[in-house]
Structures are given as C-alpha cells and as structure tokens.
Amino acid sequence: MKKNNLIFSLLTVVAIFITSCSGGEKKQEVTGAHTEVVSEGLGQSAVEDNVSAANALQVAKSLDDFKTLVVAIEAAGVEDALVNVGPLTVFAPVNSAFDKLPEGTVATLLLPESKAQLAFILTNHVAPANYPIKQLKKEAKKGRKLYMASGKYLVVENKEDGIYVDGTKILKTVKVSNGWIHVIDNVLVPVE
Numbered sequence: 001m002k003k004n005n006l007i008f009s010l011l012t013v014v015a016i017f018i019t020s021c022s023g024g025e026k027k028q029e030v031t032g033a034h035t036e037v038v039s040e041g042l043g044q045s046a047v048e049d050n051v052s053a054a055n056a057l058q059v060a061k062s063l064d065d066f067k068t069l070v071v072a073i074e075a076a077g078v079e080d081a082l083v084n085v086g087p088l089t090v091f092a093p094v095n096s097a098f099d100k101l102p103e104g105t106v107a108t109l110l111l112p113e114s115k116a117q118l119a120f121i122l123t124n125h126v127a128p129a130n131y132p133i134k135q136l137k138k139e140a141k142k143g144r145k146l147y148m149a150s151g152k153y154l155v156v157e158n159k160e161d162g163i164y165v166d167g168t169k170i171l172k173t174v175k176v177s178n179g180w181i182h183v184i185d186n187v188l189v190p191v192e
Contacts, residue, residue, distance in 0.1 A: 053177035055083045055176055056179060057070075059176050060092060065094045068093075068098040072110065072118060075109075075110045077115065078122050087129060087179040087180075089130065089146075089179050090125060091182050091184050093125070097184065097187050098187060121187070124154075126149040127147065129147070132175075136163050140156045141158065168184045168186040
C-alpha cells in the first residue's frame with residue numbers, strides 16, 4: 001500500500017511539473033476587480049498585476065526620467081532582478097546620467113553582443129539588501145561598503161549636503177514594494 005501511495009505521489013508531482021513547464025503562452029486570471037496577466041516561461045517580470053503595490057521595475061517604467069534605464073534593463077534581460085520579492089535597493093540613474101557617458105557608449109551597450117557587459121553594469125546599481133536613507137547613514141558612519149549584485153562594493157558617504165554612493169549624490173528616494181529606489185545622476189560603472 002505504501003509503495004502505491006509513493007508511486008501515485010511521484011506521478012502527481014511529475015504531472016504538475018509538466019503542466020507548469022508548458023512554455024510561452026499568456027494566461028489571464030480575473031477574480032473580482034483583480035486582473036493578473038502571466039506570460040508563462042518569461043519570469044516574474046512578465047506578471048502584470050493591477051492591485052499590488054508597485055515594485056522597482058514598475059516604478060521605473062512609470063516615470064519618464066528613467067526611460068533610458070528601462071531600455072537598458074530590457075536590453076540586458078535583467079528585468080526579473082528588479083521585481084523579485086527583495087528587499088533590494090536600486091541606485092537608479094536618470095536619463096541625463098546616461099547622457100554624461102562618452103558619446104556612443106549607450107548605443108554600444110544596447111547592442112546584443114554587449115548584453116553581458118550591460119547586465120554587469122546594471123547589476124552594479126542593485127544591492128540585494130534593504131538600504132533606506134537611515135540605514136545608508138549608519139553604513140557610512142561605520143565606514144562600510146555596500147555589496148552589489150554585480151559582486152562589487154560601493155563606498156557610501158554621509159556628507160554635509162547628503163548621502164553619496166561611489167561619489168554620486170542620492171537626489172531622491174522612493175519606497176517600492178520590494179525595497180528602495182535611490183535616484184542618482186551618474187551611471188555607476190564598475191571597474192572589472
């Protein structure tokens with residue numbers, strides 16, 4: 001009897017796995033006022049939810065100041081990193097920050113063959129931790145560096161006119177459902 005239960009359990013798990021791994025189609029589920037669209041096989045960022053609080057990627061997509069950043073995120077294929085549960089802290093460069101890069105840099109980084117390099121640069125803007133301004137001040141006071149998703153570390157400083165990360169001033173902070181967005185006016189290009 002135990003053997004039959006074990007076989008039945010294994011078959012059930014395999015059936016669920018096969019069903020959940022069918023790829024690429026979109027499903028729409030409607031429950032009352034809640035609508036959720038899921039593009040199967042595309043990752044967490046493919047879920048469109050009109051009820052939950054906005055995550056870092058949704059906020060970036062909703063603001064004109066981050067158009068270049070959003071294009072770069074999509075070109076690098078790192079959307080899922082910005083929608084995970086977190087907590088995470090994103091140091092988000094505004095459009096003018098990308099304009100400060102040497103001419104042609106952004107266009108080159110957006111090419112398919114530059115995808116890995118672009119992803120490395122973008123993950124250097126994401127800390128897999130909860131860093132509101134209050135915590136950044138504590139980290140600066142202790143002389144600690146912030147570990148970034150790129151594997152690199154950024155220096156955080158508390159100066160008279162505000163908090164700086166890798167020499168770049170945080171201009172504004174926005175709370176999102178999965179952490180924080182700190183708006184900056186430079187691209188934090190890591191040294192490889």
